[in-house]
Amino acid sequence: MSAAPELPPAVQAMIGTPMYEERTEFPIEIGYVYNTCAAVQNANPIFWDEAAAREITGGPIAPPTMLSVWFRPHHWAPGAAGERTALQVHFDLKRLLDLPEAVVASNEAVFGEPVRPGDRLTTRQIVRSVGPLKRTKLGTGRFWTIDVETTNQHGEWVGTEIYTLLGYRRPDQ
Amino acid sequence: MNATVAPGITAAQIAEGQQLPALRHPVTATTIVLGALASRDWRPMHHDKDFAVERNGVKNIFINTPNNAAWFERYVTDWTGPRGRLGRLRFEMKKSVFPGDEMCFSGVVRKLSTDATGCHWVDLDLAISVDGEMRTTGFACVAVPADPSDNPWARKGDRWTP
Numbered sequence: 001m002s003a004a005p006e007l008p009p010a011v012q013a014m015i016g017t018p019m020y021e022e023r024t025e026f027p028i029e030i031g032y033v034y035n036t037c038a039a040v041q042n043a044n045p046i047f048w049d050e051a052a053a054r055e056i057t058g059g060p061i062a063p064p065t066m067l068s069v070w071f072r073p074h075h076w077a078p079g080a081a082g083e084r085t086a087l088q089v090h091f092d093l094k095r096l097l098d099l100p101e102a103v104v105a106s107n108e109a110v111f112g113e114p115v116r117p118g119d120r121l122t123t124r125q126i127v128r129s130v131g132p133l134k135r136t137k138l139g140t141g142r143f144w145t146i147d148v149e150t151t152n153q154h155g156e157w158v159g160t161e162i163y164t165l166l167g168y169r170r171p172d173q
Numbered sequence: 174m175n176a177t178v179a180p181g182i183t184a185a186q187i188a189e190g191q192q193l194p195a196l197r198h199p200v201t202a203t204t205i206v207l208g209a210l211a212s213r214d215w216r217p218m219h220h221d222k223d224f225a226v227e228r229n230g231v232k233n234i235f236i237n238t239p240n241n242a243a244w245f246e247r248y249v250t251d252w253t254g255p256r257g258r259l260g261r262l263r264f265e266m267k268k269s270v271f272p273g274d275e276m277c278f279s280g281v282v283r284k285l286s287t288d289a290t291g292c293h294w295v296d297l298d299l300a301i302s303v304d305g306e307m308r309t310t311g312f313a314c315v316a317v318p319a320d321p322s323d324n325p326w327a328r329k330g331d332r333w334t335p
Contacts, residue, residue, distance in 0.1 A: 042247035101229075106264065
């Protein structure tokens with residue numbers, strides 16, 4: 001956990017603090033499992049064959065790498081104003097640090113209990129570090145690291161995603 | 174042991190330095206949009222070429238992070254078989270993958286180990302290249318069965334420490 005000294009107090013206060021605890025907006029759904037497997041032509045029988053799933057994984061599961069899929073908000077929902085964004089702490093950092101552009105620099109995930117259709121998951125976002133201003137090929141910006149911890153409705157840990165992102169301003173901005 | 178699903182690879186069949194079979198896949202705009210929407214990633218640089226060019230300064234829409242993860246998962250479990258259980262995946266998208274690219278997946282066994290619970294782990298160095306140029310480098314840690322009667326998916330709680 002670290003913070004460059006010149007960071008605004010609002011950013012310093014975010015570091016290490018679990019934020020935006022939220023539940024998935026819908027129960028885990030097999031349709032997205034099929035969409036994901038079809039998109040990458042993943043023929044693993046545990047996702048397509050109920051007998052194989054029963055035998056190997058104790059029933060249907062979602063691919064572990066779908067962990068982040070389940071808490072991305074709908075693009076629109078009744079009563080919502082403007083575009084809705086996942087990984088809200090990332091967009092908070094962009095706004096607070098006045099860095100209008102961003103890219104994912106690296107991405108790591110650790111997988112626990114399998115996610116199953118019907119599960120309701122809970123996530124918490126934790127900023128682990130915000131680095132100093134740096135010149136990069138894309139522009140001047142900062143790297144930051146965010147953990148997203150996920151548990152299921154039984155309180156079991158199902159995984160943690162660790163995102164390193166670069167927020168930056170293009171040279172012409 | 175059952176009869177319905179092929180057992181896949183076991184720890185005894187794996188050696189450090191072993192290469193995974195290569196996988197090649199030609200990428201179209203549809204590949205990218207299918208992956209983005211399946212992962213509920215509605216950000217425009219993964220479906221709107223004008224946005225990708227004007228805002229991101231790249232030549233076209235490009236594969237998004239969670240879809241890249243799904244591709245790596247498929248690549249790893251194509252090799253292990255269905256009893257292979259992914260414990261950890263890390264990757265860096267050094268350069269984007271665009272329509273017209275042919276992704277070439279490669280992987281090599283970096284390390285074999287057995288943890289205190291008896292779980293057999295394989296550390297894999299992974300890569301996606303296009304025309305010999307590295308686009309994404311990755312690392313995966315996948316649990317494999319010790320023998321055909323073992324199943325890493327049966328592990329829970331303290332017996333699963335990825």
